[in-house]
Amino acid sequence: MATMLEVKNLVTYYKTRMNERVCSVDNVSFSLEDGKSLGIAGESGCGKSTLAMSVMGYYFPPLFYESGSIIIDGKEITSLNPDTIRTTVLGTEIAYIPQAAMNALNPTRKIIRFVEDVLNAHGTGLSKKEIRELARERFEILNLPGKVLDQYAVELSGGMKQRTVIAISTILSPKVLIADEPSSALDVSSQKIVIKLLHDLMEKGFVRAILFITHELPLLFNVTDDIMVMYAGEIVEKGTAREMVFDPVMPYSKGLMNSIIVPEEGTRGHVLQAIPGAPPNLKLKQEGCRFAERCPYTEERCRKETVGEREAGPGRYYRCIKRQEDLRGYYKKLGAANS
Numbered sequence: 001m002a003t004m005l006e007v008k009n010l011v012t013y014y015k016t017r018m019n020e021r022v023c024s025v026d027n028v029s030f031s032l033e034d035g036k037s038l039g040i041a042g043e044s045g046c047g048k049s050t051l052a053m054s055v056m057g058y059y060f061p062p063l064f065y066e067s068g069s070i071i072i073d074g075k076e077i078t079s080l081n082p083d084t085i086r087t088t089v090l091g092t093e094i095a096y097i098p099q100a101a102m103n104a105l106n107p108t109r110k111i112i113r114f115v116e117d118v119l120n121a122h123g124t125g126l127s128k129k130e131i132r133e134l135a136r137e138r139f140e141i142l143n144l145p146g147k148v149l150d151q152y153a154v155e156l157s158g159g160m161k162q163r164t165v166i167a168i169s170t171i172l173s174p175k176v177l178i179a180d181e182p183s184s185a186l187d188v189s190s191q192k193i194v195i196k197l198l199h200d201l202m203e204k205g206f207v208r209a210i211l212f213i214t215h216e217l218p219l220l221f222n223v224t225d226d227i228m229v230m231y232a233g234e235i236v237e238k239g240t241a242r243e244m245v246f247d248p249v250m251p252y253s254k255g256l257m258n259s260i261i262v263p264e265e266g267t268r269g270h271v272l273q274a275i276p277g278a279p280p281n282l283k284l285k286q287e288g289c290r291f292a293e294r295c296p297y298t299e300e301r302c303r304k305e306t307v308g309e310r311e312a313g314p315g316r317y318y319r320c321i322k323r324q325e326d327l328r329g330y331y332k333k334l335g336a337a338n339s
């Protein structure tokens, strides 16, 4: 299977006005295969959006690239200059729908104007009439009425605005789509339609792989093939959605999954638990395990030793100095104590 996106040892940081360094993406590696969707989970502030922006390879202050590689469908993009990235990568190789994207649509412009902007910026050389035909066709395949093109953003409902943003962002059929909380601000029925739209984009071949970010873990479980958990700028575990929800290995993932109820599992006997404490300050140099301060299983060595990735099966890894058998042993005991 072809790899659509491969990120290796990526390090990016914010420079604050006080000239402090906030390392929000710290040595991140993962890959995303053709036809797959990968979810990113983690508490607020752990670096999900920063990772999404960083993967585009297009940096502007206060976000800076430090090191690492981003390969989209076999092409390394970190060595390209910003202008080349803007014209040959963004929108065609990779597209990003930022958190709260629908609110960014200028309310006083017609939707067709945004479509023209995207196609003209990529020098497609299409006439206004051709752009309209292309947009109408794409919108209709995606179950969006063609008449939306002649409406102003202010006339559209939240759900319709979000679908419109997604349709415009993917009009050049990017290989990778990054959707950052695409449905979080919407009511339940609009959420379902947005999720179906993402599914349709993949099914019709308009995008080849999706990186999906959301706070809502049950949603992630239902829509993505794989899930990775991020904590304090690092990926701490990755596996299939089922493995991650039903059999998390790393204690932070375990804590995160304990704070949700997946419909299949039901509510009976499930004790909802929040993880006490807060993530570390990313301005400080991190030593040992970043979760050590909050982890119920911390030992002295956790605060000192460098914590690498450990394999927990094919395509599955976690970041903890402990063996998975030992961690599972703790959880078993905890389960017995809670029942």
Ligand SMILES: Nc1ncnc2c1ncn2[C@@H]1O[C@H](COP(=O)(O)OP(=O)(O)OP(=O)(O)O)[C@@H](O)[C@H]1O
Pocket: 014, 015, 016, 022, 024, 042, 043, 044, 045, 046, 047, 048, 049, 050, 051, 062, 099, 215, 282
């Ligand atoms: N412009 C900025 N300057 C300095 N630090 C920033 C800036 N933007 C974000 N950060 C910091 O980077 C870290 C990661 O933020 P990010 O927005 O990526 O988190 P997130 O996981 O997407 O959170 P949320 O779930 O709330 O969207 C946080 O500690 C945040 O305070």
Ligand SMILES: [Mg+2]
Pocket: 048, 049, 050, 099, 180
């Ligand atoms: Mg975010």
